Amino acid sequence: MASTDTSAREDGGFLARMGRHADVVVGVLLIVIGIATIIESRGFPATAVGTDIGAGAFPTAFAYILIVLCLLQIFNHFTHTGQDIDAGDAAATSTRPNYLVPFLGVVLTVLYVALIHWTGYLASTPIYMFVLLRVIKFRARMASVLIALGVTIALYLIFDVGMGVALPPGELFD
Template sequence: MMSRTVHIARLLTALLFLAIGLITLWHSHELPFGSLRQLKPGFFPNVFGGLLTGLSVLMLIGLVRNRPHHTDGVGAQEADEPVHWKGLLSFIGIFVLFLAITYALGFVIAMFVALAASGFVLGLRGWRLAVLAIATTAAIWLIFDLWLGVSLPPGIWL
């Protein structure tokens, strides 16, 4: 049985992902979808927005069905787990930084900075942090820009 704090955190996460999925679907509904043989700009936003929406709904259903019950003094109630505000605020800051850098300098630079910052917050240092940021950024660029031909946002200054 999960504590009340964990249940609320998961509920908020599912609602946030649901909102992101719906916003992604809403913003990409007019983009041409294409096919598996010839992908168009709307393919990935529609597929991932749909998956995110669907999985969020499933998560919400599971959370509603398995919500913690108050014992009202009967039996031992689990102690609530602490909320780590520093980590939450760090990742919100990284997301805002990612958006600002994407707008100004482009997606590739923003992805590198966001991955490096996220890895640092999670405790990665040295070569592991460098490999995470460089390899993941390179893989995203190779797959989307070169292989699939999906133009990644260049930023207003580049």
């Protein structure tokens, strides 16, 4: 039994060990990003309108929400580690994490951010969301289309129409 445990550790390597604690690592990294967002958003300029809450209010609020959710994720990791896997289930403990899906998600997000100023919010966001839903293997195509369009329209109505925050119109369509 001891030789099996040793060989599993040797075969698993760094990525397998990280897979077991990836939620903690991601949580800590996102907490750092949240703190950086709070610090940076304090430097946003104030507006001349006295009732305006300021440009930094929404990034700060979302950063605090992100930090709280990450703390809950880390807490959940330490309180529930190993409880969902049977001790005798060797197949469940030997599976390797799939890094392709998160990697593709990051690549798609970087492309979206890089292209949104050129293509515009209304053209690029539904495409990005649809492709991202397909990458994460959301199976229902029609639901993917409806979710992508619905979220795009909802965010447009909230930010552009409701709050008057101009979303990128895109240079391609100017």
